[in-house]
Amino acid sequence: MGIRGLNQAVQRYGVFSPLSGDTVVIDGPALVHRISDTCIKQRPPGSGFLCHPGYSLLSRMVISWLNELKSHNVNVRRIYFDGYLPPSKWDVRQERLLQLSEHMKTLKSSQPSGSPRTPESAFSTLEDGLTFTKLNGHFHSNILPKPPFIIPAVLEALKHNQVWGPLVSVVPGEADVFCAQDIRENGGTLLTNDSDLLIQDLGATGCVSFFWDIVPVSPSSKGLGMTSCKLSLREINDRLGLTNIGGLRRVVFEKEKGRMRFSKAFQYARDSHEDTLNSLEYQSFIKELELKVYIPNEHPVLGVLSSLDPRISEVVVQALLLEDPGVESLTSDTKTSRGPETLSIFLPILIEDRDKKSTWTVSTNVRQIAYSMLQKFMRYKTSNIIEYRTLDPSTTLAGRKIEIPDLEEMINGCAQLLLTLDKLSRGLPSPDMQWFAFAVYQDFEWSTSEERSPLAATLIGEITRQPENTEEYSWALIHFTAQVQACLYSLRLAKQILDVVRFLGQDLPRLVQELHNRLASLPLIDAWPAVEQVFDQLSEFSNVGGFETITSILGIPSIKTTELLSRHTSGREKRKQDNEMSSRKARQKYVKRSPSINPFAVLSEASQD
Known part of the structure; x- marks a missing residue:
């Protein structure tokens, strides 16, 4: 600042x-x-x-x-x-x-x-x-x-x-x-x-x-x-010569209040005869500079905060401070009920295609597990959390309300997540690939439910359509990379929330404990795939049968990637003219077969977070 x-x-x-x-x-x-x-x-x-x-x-x-x-x-x-x-x-x-x-x-x-x-x-x-x-x-x-x-x-x-x-x-x-x-x-x-x-x-x-x-x-x-x-x-x-009139703080106060240059604010503070130092406005300004104790020094959570990401630490502290929502709702205007008095999290701003659904959407179910576990150490339970991903003036800066599952739903979610990770691990030659595979799996799972083509499938086509020395990263690649990172961060959020629950001595259901143990092998952030590596990772994933593994788990039609890639062998000079026509033909072909479950249906662009 x-x-x-x-x-x-x-x-x-x-x-x-x-x-x-x-x-x-x-x-x-x-x-x-x-x-x-x-x-x-x-x-x-x-x-x-x-x-x-x-x-x-x-x-x-x-x-x-x-x-x-x-x-x-x-x-x-x-x-x-x-x-x-x-x-x-x-x-x-x-x-x-x-x-x-x-x-x-x-x-x-x-x-x-x-x-x-x-x-x-x-x-x-x-x-x-x-x-x-x-x-x-x-x-x-x-x-x-x-x-x-x-x-x-x-x-x-x-x-x-x-x-x-x-x-x-x-x-x-x-x-x-x-x-x-x-x-x-x-x-x-x-x-x-x-x-x-x-x-x-x-x-x-x-x-x-x-x-x-x-x-x-x-x-x-x-x-x-x-x-x-x-x-x-x-x-x-x-x-x-400011010691007796409030010091540099007073000058800054006048500068900010009157939107003045420093020299003018300095002169105003020296010449003014107003009792500014005792005004409520000045006292409020000074109060903002003071250390505020939100968590008592003896609270055990202070022993685990330094192992958390700042945004995750913030939602943990807010969960501990949250007051009874029933009392708050009696005195608050519903238009302002999505402020700091409501459980909220500001997710990192990812570099994504804003014409598509938010890259955080696909991994929402993973974060819901984390939000449910927050309830273990909250004084007052809440049924929703507000996620701030990106904002639009038309939304009145309201964020996105995410439902927090109850204990039974959360345990079922853990069971499904563990089962998926087990199936992916068994279907892949390297355990190190399971986390990238899970991000691709979530892409397929969400896209299938929305009757869209997975971004991963779109990118496999790009791999052969574009020469290796292509001069640009496409928006599809940029968006998919952000989606993979959002998935990994959602898993990281779940892992760190579970770290806090364990640190505070709360018991974990057996399946939740198994998930916590499994998440211990998550890669560090500097090992997450960046846009420069995603094409290579997708190619490797395709070569070891990763797409067949995912479609088998989901029970949806499998198309060999070689068949998919063979549709995009036109030369560079004809590519612009052919893309629109081949896309239209593909749409007609796949819609006739199975529009709701085919993972390679043409990607719909009509979406907005």
Whole structure:
């Protein structure tokens, strides 16, 4: 987030002093996004909107940055990550989600054929280390979609690192506020890129330093240690003569309230004779800066939050805080009943084709198992959860209501999921392939029920229609990749919710315990198939008879993929003319046979989330 113009206004009051020998606390999300943005700034010219650093590369860059920091005798006391965003941020969060949703919608119209292929050498020249966060460049943050799982992927890598894992904390609140409290109580320097922290009370000796202000003591040698520009709220207040009129906080309050430039807000705060400091509006502003205790320090759930993804931690904390919905409904307008007082989850924004059904739709049944298990530690049960995937102004920012199954339905769902995984494992030569196979299975299962052609079947046709050196990733491929990732994240959600239930000492039914054990083998996020690998995985899956295994499990007609592919052998020059005609013929042919169960029926485009 940050306060526009604040850093530039007070930068002159910072003092460069040694960072080597100092103790620091790190704003984890800020560091990850800074390194991710810096990577994207160095993309080759003309790169497509899918040209991102891979999760493994990004994790390596973050860990290398931390390792070099440590090598310069900088003591890292803690790395904080958000684990719950307060209700006061609800409206802002919805507005951001709406903006992202609208951007994803326009992306398809502006790039109708897909995204240019990412060169293999796109990020081969990146040089890791501390100075990486100092690099500047132009980043169109409002144009390029970000990879959806960068925070949980890096968190996962950090937690598996022997040095950094013990220092990572996912907290029941906002990371920046916990960083500030740590510095206020224990001293040191807070490393961030968020100018909001400039108005946090960091105690008598605490200060803020931005990632881009960390530099070697000597430009010619890093061996002499590192230094950084440190900003102290108390020193800034003294030098600006603001101590007795509310300090820098007062200036920021006036700036935000009046939408002024910093210089004008500074002058207004100096000259005003109003009793602003005692006004309710100012007190509310100050309250937002304070640490709010949502979960008591003695609550056992704090022992498991750091093993969760932030979005999953958030729904766990919200489940614990949820009040009696019966009491709430008596006083709340039904139009506002989908706010923070209703059990909700903000799912990661996937890069998908907004003209099709949401990629989260296919794996809803898996997430329903997770939501049902949330009830095990909730004070008040609820029959629904609101999923925020993407938003549209016409939906009044309401999210999508998902029914939470009761215990019996949930156990039946577990049994069906386990049975499917067992059948897939027996039908495939490698157990490592079962999770990708399950994502393909869900594609077939949902598409069959909706009388649509599975995206996987469409892509198998693309594999032979397009040359290996095709210059673009099609929207079908992009959408299917997102669908696979949504399926894997849904399984991950179920696994982590079950981790919490077990950690809190709740008993699990036998089948649920079996599912929990099975989910322990889920791949890490950096091993999930990216758009670059999906064609190869589908080809391998086809070669080992994966499609025949799935159609056999579902009891639907099986068509050999070789037969399917033989329909698309026309040359590149004729392809544009032939595609529409062959598609029409295929539709007529398959509809006559079995429109409701044939997995290779022509994919309907008429859908909207």
